[in-house]
Amino acid sequence: MKLDILVFAAHPDDAELGCSGTIASHISKGKKVGIVDLTQGEMGTRGTPEIRLQESEEASKILKLSARENLGFKDIYFQDDEFHQLKMIEMIRKYQPEIVLANAISDRHPDHGKGSSLASHACFMSGLRKIETLHNGESQTPWRPKAVYHYIQNNYIEPDFVVDITPFWKTKIESILAFKSQFYDPSSQEPKSFISDPDFLPFIEARAREYGHKILVKYGEGFTVERMPGVNDLFDLI
Ligand SMILES: [Zn+2]
Numbered sequence: 584m585k586l587d588i589l590v591f592a593a594h595p596d597d598a599e600l601g602c603s604g605t606i607a608s609h610i611s612k613g614k615k616v617g618i619v620d621l622t623q624g625e626m627g628t629r630g631t632p633e634i635r636l637q638e639s640e641e642a643s644k645i646l647k648l649s650a651r652e653n654l655g656f657k658d659i660y661f662q663d664d665e666f667h668q669l670k671m672i673e674m675i676r677k678y679q680p681e682i683v684l685a686n687a688i689s690d691r692h693p694d695h696g697k698g699s700s701l702a703s704h705a706c707f708m709s710g711l712r713k714i715e716t717l718h719n720g721e722s723q724t725p726w727r728p729k730a731v732y733h734y735i736q737n738n739y740i741e742p743d744f745v746v747d748i749t750p751f752w753k754t755k756i757e758s759i760l761a762f763k764s765q766f767y768d769p770s771s772q773e774p775k776s777f778i779s780d781p782d783f784l785p786f787i788e789a790r791a792r793e794y795g796h797k798i799l800v801k802y803g804e805g806f807t808v809e810r811m812p813g814v815n816d817l818f819d820l821i
Pocket of ligand 1: 594692695
């Protein structure tokens with residue numbers, strides 16, 4: 584199945600936190616979007632791999648994704664190396680996306696920066712015909728996405744562009760809250776974590792308002808680019 588946008592996320596919930604408004608916005612315009620989570624987030628303070636898998640299935644339904652996979656890389660320990668690059672290339676060639684969205688170029692969680700460079704390298708390498716990959720025993724054809732954009736997650740990064748997600752704010756929050764084990768729940772007996780603090784969701788809103796404010800809309804998601812973006816028409820810019 585060909586996708587218009589493929590999102591790579593180091594952990595289940597990274598895509599929801601970083602770019603689910605943008606995902607929902609493009610799906611509403613008829614684009615096909617899928618998420619490939621690199622790990623099961625098994626080193627996270629709360630939840631289990633099984634619970635997080637169920638939660639990511641719930642979030643996928645809320646966002647109306649066309650595909651979601653989990654590569655089962657080792658949380659914390661995966662590296663930007665040949666083994667992991669080849670697995671990522673297999674996904675890029677399988678889904679042939681025009682655009683790839685990847686983790687923030689650097690962040691509080693070191694897996695985000697690693698996921699970011701891994702996705703960038705795999706997108707370039709996927710276009711090299713001498714790198715051979717198999718999917719279900721069949722040889723794959725090379726494919727290089729037109730662009731890789733990095734969503735911004737925890738640490739503030741000055742974005743290169745901002746997407747207006749105002750009409751999709753509710754969907755974004757619903758998709759985040761599908762990860763019930765991770766966020767504030769007064770009845771939970773699990774240990775507190777950085778993101779289970781009751782102040783975490785107001786922070787997510789503050790970030791979206793800050794980026795939205797920069798482009799004169801209510802809510803926005805910011806991205807950084809790897810090459811200068813171009814537009815066909817000045818009126819595409821808002
Ligand atoms: Zn993460």
